[in-house]
Amino acid sequence: MQVKLSTGVVATCLTWLLSPLAAAQTFEARAVITAPHRAILSGELAARVASLPFKVGERFSKGDVVVGLDCALYEAQKSRVAAEVRAARIKRDNARELSALNSIGEMDVALAQSEYAQALAELKIADLNTDRCEIRAPWDGRVVSVLTRAHENIRQQQELIEVVADQQLEAEVVVPAAWLTWLEAGMSVHFSIDEPPVSAEGAIAAVSPAIDAVSQTVLLRVSLQNNPNLIPGMSATAVFAAPVSQ
Known part of the structure; x- marks a missing residue:
């Protein structure tokens, strides 16, 4: 029994066969969600912790004080150095005036200038400590x-506090080196997060310039679109759409 297809049905089938989705096949690899900006902030001074304005999980803005130290001693030292x-x-200015009157030699003026420069340097150190x-x-x-x-x-x-910039997340994906024949920067990547079961989208930002000699794999760095459901450390499956010839 022969079935005749209408011209419209044939056209629809041809359009689907020639579409980008039909001309590609998917490849999967495991991935980990990471934060490029994550750091443990340390104290550069020996002091007493005066304040911790933010608790675990709370959000802060760039420039906010996340740890405040009691620096009464350093402030006092700064006042002494400023004096x-x-x-x-005053000593330098006086030496210059006396030199103009030929009352002291050039060496005395140079020593006064050197003492002033040294005091300025010590004040700069005091400023750094208070900062x-x-x-x-x-x-x-x-x-x-x-x-x-x-x-x-x-x-x-x-070490005092660990912080992370959770609005600019990335994914690290390890893929077979053989995929380098069709992988390229800018290629879209779909992610299926393990727990909780959510999805995310991204694009390949960079491909590692070195291949692991033992496993013959290469690391990809994928930039992710802003997604409030993503947290650094999540594991996921990355899905790539490759040309059907691959």
Whole structure:
């Protein structure tokens, strides 16, 4: 029994066969959601923790103080150095006036100028120390963990708080090196998140320039579209649409 198809049906079938979806096949690989901007902020001074304005999970903006230190000692040192700068400046100016009257030699003027420059350098150090009393957020983000408590005394380089920029997430995908024949930057990638079962979209941002010699795989870095359901550390399946010839 022969079935005749209308011209419209034939045209529809041909259109589907020639469409981009019909001319491609899908490949899958495992992926991990990552945050390119994630850091553990440390204290550069030995001081007492005065304030921790943000708790775990709370959102902050770039420039917000995430850890405040009690720096009364450093402020006092800065005041002392500032007074020394004023005294050194007066001494330098006086030396220049005496030199103009030929009352002192050039060496005395040079020494006064050197003392003033040294005092300015010490004031700059004092300014840096007082600036370090407030640890500020390097970008917009959220608190991952707080590693200290208010009123605790910390040492230099002690880890205090972990933060992450969760609005600019990426995915790391390890794929067979053989896929490099058709993979390229800018190619769209669909992600199926394991838990919770949600989906996400992205595009290949970069392909690693080196292939793992043992596994013959290559790492891809995929930029993700902003998605409030995504959290760094999630695992997912990445789905690629490759030309059917592949």
